[in-house]
Amino acid sequence: MISQLFVLSQRGDNIVFRDYRGEVQKGTAEIFFRKVKFWKEDGQEEAPPVFNVNGVNYFHVKIVGLLFVATTRVNVSPSLVLELLQRIARVIKDYLGVLNEDSIRKNFVLVYELLDEVMDFGYVQTTTTEVLKSFVFNEPIVVDAAHLSPLGPAGLFMQGTKRMPGTAVTKSVVANEPGGRKREEIFVDIIEKISITFSSSGYILTSEIDGTIQMKSYLTGNPEIRLALNDDLSIGRGGGSTYDYRGSFGSGAVVLDDCNFHESVRLDNFDVDRTLSLVPPDGEFPVMNYRMTQEFKPPFRINALIEEAGAPKAEVILKVHAEFPSSITANTISVQMPLPKYTMRASFELEPGAVGQTTDFKQANRRLEWNLKKIVGGSEHTLRARLTFSQESHGNITKESGPVSMTFTIPMYNASKLQVKYLQIAKKSGTYNPYRWVRYVTLSNSYVARM
Amino acid sequence: MAPPAQTVRSSSPSQPSGKGEVSDLKLQLRQLAGSRAPGVDDSKRELFKKVISYMTIGIDVSSLFGEMVMCSATSDIVLKKMCYLYVGNYAKVNPDLALLTINFLQRDCKDDDPMIRGLALRSLCSLRVANLVEYLVGPLESGLKDSNSYVRMVAVIGVLKLYHISASTCIDADFPATLKHLMLNDSDTQVVANCLSALQEIWSSGAATSEEASRERETLLSKPVVYYFLNRIKEFSEWAQCLLLELVAKYVPADSSEIFDIMNLLEDRLQHANGAVVLATIKVFLQLTLSMTDVHQQVYERIKAPLLTLVSSGSPEQSYAVLSHLHLLVMRAPYIFSSDYKHFYCQYNEPSYVKKLKLEMLTAVANESNTYEIVTELCEYAANVDIPIARESIRAVGKIALQQYDVNAIVDRLLQFLEMEKDYVTAEALVLVKDLLRKYPQWSHDCIAVVGNISSKNVQEPKAKAALIWMLGEYSQDMQDAPYILESLIENWEDEHSAEVRLHLLTAVMKCFFKRPPETQKALGAALAAGLADLHQDVHDRALFYYRLLQYDVTVGERVVNPPKQAVSVFADTQSSEIKDRIFDEFNSLSVVYQKPSYMFTDKEHRGPFEFSDELGNLSIGTESVDTTVPVHKVEANDKDLLLSTTEKEDTRGPINDGAYSAPSYDGSLVSLAAPQTQPEVATSNPSVKEHSQSSFAIDDLLGLGLPAAPAPAPSPPSLKLNSKAVLDPSTFQQKWRQLPISLSQEYSVSPQGVSALTTPQVLLRHMQTHSIHCIASGGQSPNFKFFFFAQKAEESSTFLVECIINTSSAKAQIKVKADDQSASQAFSSLFQSALSKFGTA
Numbered sequence A: 001m002i003s004q005l006f007v008l009s010q011r012g013d014n015i016v017f018r019d020y021r022g023e024v025q026k027g028t029a030e031i032f033f034r035k036v037k038f039w040k041e042d043g044q045e046e047a048p049p050v051f052n053v054n055g056v057n058y059f060h061v062k063i064v065g066l067l068f069v070a071t072t073r074v075n076v077s078p079s080l081v082l083e084l085l086q087r088i089a090r091v092i093k094d095y096l097g098v099l100n101e102d103s104i105r106k107n108f109v110l111v112y113e114l115l116d117e118v119m120d121f122g123y124v125q126t127t128t129t130e131v132l133k134s135f136v137f138n139e140p141i142v143v144d145a146a147h148l149s150p151l152g153p154a155g156l157f158m159q160g161t162k163r164m165p166g167t168a169v170t171k172s173v174v175a176n177e178p179g180g181r182k183r184e185e186i187f188v189d190i191i192e193k194i195s196i197t198f199s200s201s202g203y204i205l206t207s208e209i210d211g212t213i214q215m216k217s218y219l220t221g222n223p224e225i226r227l228a229l230n231d232d233l234s235i236g237r238g239g240g241s242t243y244d245y246r247g248s249f250g251s252g253a254v255v256l257d258d259c260n261f262h263e264s265v266r267l268d269n270f271d272v273d274r275t276l277s278l279v280p281p282d283g284e285f286p287v288m289n290y291r292m293t294q295e296f297k298p299p300f301r302i303n304a305l306i307e308e309a310g311a312p313k314a315e316v317i318l319k320v321h322a323e324f325p326s327s328i329t330a331n332t333i334s335v336q337m338p339l340p341k342y343t344m345r346a347s348f349e350l351e352p353g354a355v356g357q358t359t360d361f362k363q364a365n366r367r368l369e370w371n372l373k374k375i376v377g378g379s380e381h382t383l384r385a386r387l388t389f390s391q392e393s394h395g396n397i398t399k400e401s402g403p404v405s406m407t408f409t410i411p412m413y414n415a416s417k418l419q420v421k422y423l424q425i426a427k428k429s430g431t432y433n434p435y436r437w438v439r440y441v442t443l444s445n446s447y448v449a450r451m
Numbered sequence B: 001m002a003p004p005a006q007t008v009r010s011s012s013p014s015q016p017s018g019k020g021e022v023s024d025l026k027l028q029l030r031q032l033a034g035s036r037a038p039g040v041d042d043s044k045r046e047l048f049k050k051v052i053s054y055m056t057i058g059i060d061v062s063s064l065f066g067e068m069v070m071c072s073a074t075s076d077i078v079l080k081k082m083c084y085l086y087v088g089n090y091a092k093v094n095p096d097l098a099l100l101t102i103n104f105l106q107r108d109c110k111d112d113d114p115m116i117r118g119l120a121l122r123s124l125c126s127l128r129v130a131n132l133v134e135y136l137v138g139p140l141e142s143g144l145k146d147s148n149s150y151v152r153m154v155a156v157i158g159v160l161k162l163y164h165i166s167a168s169t170c171i172d173a174d175f176p177a178t179l180k181h182l183m184l185n186d187s188d189t190q191v192v193a194n195c196l197s198a199l200q201e202i203w204s205s206g207a208a209t210s211e212e213a214s215r216e217r218e219t220l221l222s223k224p225v226v227y228y229f230l231n232r233i234k235e236f237s238e239w240a241q242c243l244l245l246e247l248v249a250k251y252v253p254a255d256s257s258e259i260f261d262i263m264n265l266l267e268d269r270l271q272h273a274n275g276a277v278v279l280a281t282i283k284v285f286l287q288l289t290l291s292m293t294d295v296h297q298q299v300y301e302r303i304k305a306p307l308l309t310l311v312s313s314g315s316p317e318q319s320y321a322v323l324s325h326l327h328l329l330v331m332r333a334p335y336i337f338s339s340d341y342k343h344f345y346c347q348y349n350e351p352s353y354v355k356k357l358k359l360e361m362l363t364a365v366a367n368e369s370n371t372y373e374i375v376t377e378l379c380e381y382a383a384n385v386d387i388p389i390a391r392e393s394i395r396a397v398g399k400i401a402l403q404q405y406d407v408n409a410i411v412d413r414l415l416q417f418l419e420m421e422k423d424y425v426t427a428e429a430l431v432l433v434k435d436l437l438r439k440y441p442q443w444s445h446d447c448i449a450v451v452g453n454i455s456s457k458n459v460q461e462p463k464a465k466a467a468l469i470w471m472l473g474e475y476s477q478d479m480q481d482a483p484y485i486l487e488s489l490i491e492n493w494e495d496e497h498s499a500e501v502r503l504h505l506l507t508a509v510m511k512c513f514f515k516r517p518p519e520t521q522k523a524l525g526a527a528l529a530a531g532l533a534d535l536h537q538d539v540h541d542r543a544l545f546y547y548r549l550l551q552y553d554v555t556v557g558e559r560v561v562n563p564p565k566q567a568v569s570v571f572a573d574t575q576s577s578e579i580k581d582r583i584f585d586e587f588n589s590l591s592v593v594y595q596k597p598s599y600m601f602t603d604k605e606h607r608g609p610f611e612f613s614d615e616l617g618n619l620s621i622g623t624e625s626v627d628t629t630v631p632v633h634k635v636e637a638n639d640k641d642l643l644l645s646t647t648e649k650e651d652t653r654g655p656i657n658d659g660a661y662s663a664p665s666y667d668g669s670l671v672s673l674a675a676p677q678t679q680p681e682v683a684t685s686n687p688s689v690k691e692h693s694q695s696s697f698a699i700d701d702l703l704g705l706g707l708p709a710a711p712a713p714a715p716s717p718p719s720l721k722l723n724s725k726a727v728l729d730p731s732t733f734q735q736k737w738r739q740l741p742i743s744l745s746q747e748y749s750v751s752p753q754g755v756s757a758l759t760t761p762q763v764l765l766r767h768m769q770t771h772s773i774h775c776i777a778s779g780g781q782s783p784n785f786k787f788f789f790f791a792q793k794a795e796e797s798s799t800f801l802v803e804c805i806i807n808t809s810s811a812k813a814q815i816k817v818k819a820d821d822q823s824a825s826q827a828f829s830s831l832f833q834s835a836l837s838k839f840g841t842a
Helices: A028-037 A078-096 A101-106 A108-118 A129-133 B019-033 B040-057 B062-071 B077-093 B095-108 B114-125 B134-145 B149-165 B167-172 B175-185 B189-207 B211-219 B223-235 B238-248 B256-271 B275-288 B293-312 B316-332 B334-344 B352-365 B371-382 B387-403 B408-419 B423-439 B441-451 B462-474 B482-491 B499-515 B517-532 B537-552 B554-561 B577-585 B590-594 B612-618 B637-653 B664-673 B676-682 B687-704 B730-739 B752-757 B761-769 B822-837
Strands: A004-008 A014-019 A050-053 A056-063 A066-072 A185-198 A204-217 A225-229 A258-261 A275-278 A283-292 A300-308 A313-322 A329-338 A343-350 A357-362 A367-376 A380-389 A404-411 A420-425 A435-449 B744-749 B774-781 B784-792 B799-807 B812-819
Touching: A004 A028, A014 A101, A014 A108, A014 B040, A028 A050, A028 A056, A028 A066, A050 B590, A056 A078, A056 B316, A066 A078, A078 A101, A078 A108, A078 A129, A078 A283, A078 B238, A078 B275, A078 B316, A078 B590, A101 A108, A108 A129, A108 B040, A108 B077, A185 A420, A258 B256, A258 B293, A275 A283, A283 B293, A300 A329, A300 A404, A300 A435, A313 A329, A313 A367, A343 A357, A357 A380, A367 A380, A420 A435, B019 B040, B019 B062, B040 B062, B040 B077, B062 B077, B062 B095, B077 B095, B077 B114, B095 B114, B095 B134, B114 B134, B114 B149, B134 B149, B134 B167, B134 B175, B149 B167, B149 B175, B149 B189, B167 B175, B167 B189, B175 B189, B189 B211, B189 B223, B189 B238, B223 B238, B223 B256, B238 B256, B238 B275, B256 B275, B256 B293, B275 B293, B275 B316, B293 B316, B293 B334, B316 B334, B316 B352, B316 B577, B316 B590, B334 B352, B352 B371, B352 B387, B371 B387, B371 B408, B387 B408, B387 B423, B408 B423, B408 B441, B423 B441, B423 B462, B441 B462, B462 B482, B462 B499, B482 B499, B482 B517, B499 B517, B499 B537, B499 B554, B517 B537, B537 B554, B577 B590, B577 B730, B730 B774, B730 B784, B730 B799, B744 B822, B761 B774, B761 B784, B761 B822, B784 B822, B799 B822, B812 B822
Parallel strands: A185 A435
Antiparallel strands: A004 A014, A004 A066, A050 A056, A056 A066, A185 A204, A204 A283, A225 A275, A225 A420, A258 A283, A300 A313, A313 A380, A329 A367, A329 A404, A343 A380, A357 A367, A404 A435, B744 B812, B774 B784, B784 B799, B799 B812
16 A cells, blocks of 8 residues: 655756545655665765655655655555556556657656556556557657667677667557568566675675566567576575586586566466476567576686885786686776775776776775776787875785676676577568567676785 | 646645646636637646646645546546546535535446546545535445446445445444355455455454444454465455455464365465565464474575575565575574575675665574575675765674573684774774673683773763773783773773763772772772762762762672673574564564564554464364355354453553563573572663663562462362473464364462462563473463463373463462363363462472
8 A cells, every 4th residue: 555656856846746545644755855866974874775754754766866765654564665666667668669868758657657657546447558558549759769770680789788678678568660560579688687796816706697587579469479598597506505517518518507587477488398388478578587596607717916016106007807708898897995094096007009998096995996997808908007195004905995896788798698599479470571670689687806 | 748847846735836727727727717718628728737736746726626626627637637636635625625526426426437437436535525525425336336346446445435434334324244145156366356455454443343343344354265365366366365364374274184174275376576475474473383493494495596586586675584584594594504504694795774684684594504604704794885884784793692502612712703893893893802802701811911902982872881991800910001001091080971981980990999999999999989070970979879870888888899700502583483473473574674563663453464462362162164165253252352362462562572471491590690690780881781670679679578378278189180391472472373173261269378389470481480380481470370370181282271370469360271172171170270389389
């Protein structure tokens, strides 16, 4: 039983505000925003997604800088409300093509139409994009996507863009193409997030891949689809409780710890031939989420060293080696390293002939930042930095710096080797041949090397 | 048309800004109202959008009500929807004008287009104006019968809205019965789900006053209804599935084969991508298997992987909600998760609320085999840039040290922290070293050597300073400089802002004085003088107390201040096991995230379907066959009674968390801690000790009242044999207590010896234990005590449960017995009575 639902901008303005039950006092949006903004005086801690102020429970999720908020006085399931907020955001995005403050402001009446049907008196009615289609009468006003690269898959993997597949398709499920008729197409994205912690000696302490097979369908008539995964895929390694690296790496078999599936997925043949069949609903949704702790080859090796170079100075050497094939290029790489708190200045020396690399020393939090536009597979890059300290005597500089963390995007690469071997669409006629896009991308989640 | 958010920032309706615009809009709307000109709908749309956007940002546009209604005569559905939205928002404050809308809404309720019918009915029911309810009944009646499921869906929720405006109108129109019929017969699953939501709300709020409502609410939990839902669960939307699962979690199956059937049926729900469905399913599994220890443990193993997957997929917010539940399970059964510790390692980019949960989990799962790795990992965090987390990590290392037997390596790590020379690390480490020494005095030599090197000038935080001072006092014989450090601290008495530190300083200098009198005498004099002049009451009083103590007898003083100490074996848990059980009962609710049972943060009517005592009232015992579609149930008188007793329980428990109704194991630790030798010193040491002492004082006071007991005639022993080693965990007890009917209710007299011996609950439970009757929870103070006992037959696992209330002033004991084997209740009761009658005679 949700009482109110609202969307706030980064500055705390109401963009949409819907009260379903009239049980919570006015001004909740302000109370909420103040609480989130000033959660702890030092600003060090973020407000948790759920909190209670004077008997009112506030739930929020942050999406593209917007705050999607629900309130209630009832002791409800937090998972349900947070899932719902996330889902509402996704449905809105399905309709508007692009989800941001501008698109919601331009289409707020349409958003109200959606919110009216998604919930009644605080009870969820439906969150299915296509069911909602029959209730939405406003035409979406498409926001200017010019600053985003052109539509279609070709633009998605352009170097240097921060956009991810899946989120990159900026087409509304209801709007028609400028040409008049809708283009029949379906996108399947295999998105993997990597977490690795390297010890100071370069040994892998923990590693995990969290993957999603995400689908976005623009097919009319909802034909049935079959997705075939690796034949040798196996699931479950002792209930996921073991973390050992039995030498399955190299043998080619993909072993997932665990996975879950979207409602529409039928697993009748999954045990036999690893195929998933489903009638995809409109819009974007995760077909399958999976988790893998099996050993895999990390895409990058990081070497970090800090050495005294005659008090009060020190030198930092950062090396990043790309372990993936040279046909693949990672982009938007950023390497960060906290430095001792008495660091005053840092001067940088890039490798000769470096292109598209920038460096920065963030004075406020004593942090070194090294950004690279792209890294080609197999290559190695080095950064040297000279630090000047404010005092001559200091503690152990290695202990007081690091850990080095790294963020990156690697299109057309997946570390788990999980594959969609084919994507079969039930044919309506001989000439029916929709576009199918199967794309892979690997992102960093927590990629850390200790000093 | 975007809301002009930049120009109007305030969302307060009283804000004058926007007034001009509103009157402008009013004029424009008037002009359009009667117009039939082509394109007028487009202009109206623009104006309506403006109105709604003002409404959104909080400008009061209620003055446009009349004009909006006038413009509502349109066939344009977008316009209609905006108008409905507006009317729904402002009808409540304009009840008179709301009447104007009734007409067109009622007309739309009869429209040919089912969507218009549905929309109009929804808006009609959303007006929330009490004197308009008469207009709702008709449209709702036809809406519930509508051929279109969308209209029925809206109508069902409409009934609930009507109930909230006027419950009597809703009941008089017999709507609940109609909903019940729809719930069991409608073909559309969302209509069915809405009926269930509506009926749950209607009957729950009526249950307090109406027998019938509470009876009806119980039928929702009857086997036919639950099976009807279970068999169709996959046809429902994922959200409705959550609703159904929540209902199933409260169902009490008749036997274990039923339990396994339900679990097999729901097994694949654990693979759902929606975390809410998975958690709701897990709740069902956990609740169903509460009384089957082995299976319950298997459930933990089974749900581990799906929970971990949910934690790592989805947004940070979603994973936090799941992680909170995982945290609860880990804290309940750490040994099951001890090999998964790597999953609880923190990632550098996680928000601190996630890291905090993970640190607690790491602390809980640490055992002999993984401690080394966990502590190594925690030490990495101690150097973290995120200072609060660094602190928590050090505390975690300390907690692990306190719960391990082999602390060798950990002590070394802690001492390394002290050498890191970061203020906050030193501060945290000092507090820890102090706790460690209280538990493992044998380590004092190593620790003191390092602590002695710390300059007290580098320690500023009161807690750390207090810890350092405590060590200086306690180990002054081993620390060369102790008297002088204390002396310099006393010299700066005026600058010491924390009363806690000043109190510790007084005690420490006293201790030091008894160990090294000549060196400390001067400092002691200065401290007592400063203390006597202190404005803080406690500091003043303690200084005065020490002063008089020394004046009275120095040797007595020494015994008070420096008694032989016993190592602390267990530090008190911050939460009683009963509170933890309560939170566990409220699995998949906010209670888990807040780590508090719902009564602590929610008022009575908002505890939702999860509320504990609510649940008790809901329970039914029955095994009707599945084919009866409309089952009838009798309220068991004892269930209501039980409801009462738990609310009482809640009231007594509110402010004092421990003591009142704690499980015996917890009490045991308290009693052992209440060792008198720590008492005189207790008030001066750290807060965790204070917690013990408060309860122990209470116990001691009561113990002091104990009177010598006289023998009483012993009744002949009955034939029933009980198992002296019976075990039952509290949650199973709770589950059974809810399930079973009262088989016997009796009142005994308690002998005068018994009355006088019953000074605390603990004495009676020890006595009963010698008669193979075990206590699961107890509480109360003279003259009223309350106990929950259990016993098991010697030969079979047939259990007896007893609630026993003893009033010592009337010398009466009221007992209620529930039993697996009801035929044996009488025999058990006489056994219980005979055991009770011997109380006080030993």
